[in-house]
Amino acid sequence: MTDATQAAGDVLLAIRALSKSFGGLKAVDAVSLDLRAGIITTLVGPNGAGKTTLFNMITGHIAPDAGDILWRGQSIAGEAPWRIARRGIARSFQDLRLFAHMTVEENVLTVMEPASWLWQPGGGAARRARRARTAAILQATGLADKAGVRAIDLAYAERKFLSLARIMASDARIWLLDEPASGLDRRSYDLFFGLLRREVANGVTVCIIEHNLDIVIGISDRIAFLDRGRLLADGNPRDVLADPHLAAIYFGERAA
């Protein structure tokens, strides 16, 4: 899955005029967006703007009504979610969806085990390598002393970090994170984004859905603003956030 480093700025994931309706409601309306390699793109917008639906379509959990998704130039729209994941597209969920009754270590380890058959390829050497890498990831996310704890017994911040650890284990080229840091205290938040920045520096591309304006300003290289399924703006953070029209929508929704 890890390839030769993509030249920064190249378009890794291209979303072309993607649309999805539920009943009569247009959740996503002809959205086109490019996710470029080596940067952090943030999707902002009020509740119900269609951000998570967009993620669901990219990762294959929902089939789009119209439009296309191109991963390195190849169309992946409508593919099975596990195949898309194997291509190097990883995602986290807003409600985390940790493997609740498995331990922290198992949560991370299982992501590293790609084969769906009865055994994994590579034998003993590969197994030791996976365990070593798991330990390293747990160390990096501050979960090393919780390795044997069941996910369901973790504290809130620890769960968020476990969700990140699973993504780190996936060896994916692009990470789609759905509100990964919401509710974190200052210290955890700094740790979280420090970790994220390090991964981006190592060649990972990240797209975050986030509500919190502070996060959006501090961390993004690009911002895409969605409202009611439509992409209203896409570009440099300062330019996007300086737009009074968008601010009105955003703050209007926050005040409500």
Add this chain to the structure above:
Amino acid sequence: MLLLQLLINGIQLGALYALTAAGFSLIFGSTRVFHFAHGSAFAIAAYLFYFFYAVAGAGWPVAALAATVAAVVFGVAVDRFIYAPIQRHEGSFFTVFVASFGIAIVVQNLIGMIFGRGFVSVPTALSRSIEITPGLYVSPLAGIAILCAVAFFVGLHLFLTRTHVGFALRALAENPELVRTYGLSPRLLSSYAFALGSLLVVPSALLTSASTGLNPAVGSDIMLVSLAATIVGGVGSLRGAACAGLLLGLGQNLALWRLVSQWSDAVTFVVLFLFILFRPSGFFGRAVTS
């Protein structure tokens, strides 16, 4: 002529199936609880009717009333004292189902111990078939069954569309959270759903006790058919469950035209299995998330 006879038998049976299926569908649709003990309500009503009318010699209105009260109380009690505590402890769907299964086992065996494992039935002149035309036998019970089914369905329709509770039950089926914002208690509505659903088994139970007869496994048989009808008809659609119940009753009898009786029972499950494989949303149901 045989075909016509089977058709009439099928409609009679189908009418009874339609009612119990609608009861199960109502409960499942509004509360999302897999009330496997629904068949037990049927068995309890049937056997109590048999006991009061045929054994204790009470008049049939008294016996029918006893059966009705017992079925409704059973349904509501199971919901309040067994399902509710489990759901409060974040019981998953399977946990509730297993408890429901356990209840069904207990009731079936208790009935077997009290009334014996053999067939019993309520003797009545109404079950005697009259030869309408040569080769065609119909008993008054067939007519009563169909009339009852029609009456109860009309009543159910009126209840669901004209009363506050009925409207709320339909809302509960759509969205439990929304119901809370209207200030209605999902717990109370759940009790209504169970009461109403259990009430619907009573006419079928009484009629079955007089026509086909009863054995302790009757609850389990009815349960399986109600389940099949609910899924084939489409979860969330009472109309679908009723139609499917009717169709299954017809199917079971018409199958006798060509198959031996053992296989005709299996027809219900072949149909169920095929629907689950190819059209889990049934005839009228909502799309199924897998």
Add this chain to the structure above:
Amino acid sequence: MFAYSLNLATLICINAVLAITLNFIIGYAGIFSVAHAIFFGVGAYTAANVALYVNGSMFVAVPIAMAAAAALSLALALPALRVRGEYFIAASLGLQVIGVTVFSEWKSATGGIGGLIGIPPANLFGRDIVDPVEFLVLAATCLALTVLVIGVLVRSSFGRNLKAIRDSESAALAAGKNVALIKTLSVVLSSSLAAVAGALYAFYLSFINVESFTLDTSVLLTAMVIIGGTGTRLGPLVGAALLMLLPGLLSYLWFLPPTEIGSIQQIIYGAAMVLLMIFRPGGIVGSRAGAR
């Protein structure tokens, strides 16, 4: 007394294999099947037919029985892949009922309601196992092997795959797991090992009929798994032993009418299931919160 204990021990071993294999899909994959008795039956009937007409050696009969069950299990796997929860239970119920009808009506293969008689004893390396003690050793060995195989699988990456699917199927998909393949594999494995129990059963009794493979049996097996504790290694063993010992225990209570012991037994485990779900869904062995 000794013969009685031997008999009980042997039956416990056979039922424990069934409980462990059922727990594999219920407790680990989250696939709630009530059709397990059918695979038990397919294993029994196939092994019996092979021993009667082809070759009496266990090394021939058992693998063929496993293959037959594995093939049929695809009929269970298909709905398991397409639908969840209540729909799947209904499908497995359907399979169970259809299976019983087939067992009762397919006279040439199953002897119909009368069943198959005169099944030759288990034959290992050319030696007939007729001594009950030897058979118990055989049954216990099969149980030990089952415990080993399932144990290894559960602790392996495959076990993690199953638990991931059980805990969150969407997250498992997002992690690149081919959920359909994993579920199918688990159903095939569970059913083939259940067939081993079926083969043992046929050789042990020399006579099998449909009565042993009805919904009642599937329900009993489910009760064993649930009462013992789903998703635990010890649970199915405890559940199997407890529920098999129950009739014997009940017969000691002199005030109970012997004809009703079967019903009382069912009432006890039905009530146990209800009470456990309210107070201790994890079963006897499981934690208070349960693995679900």
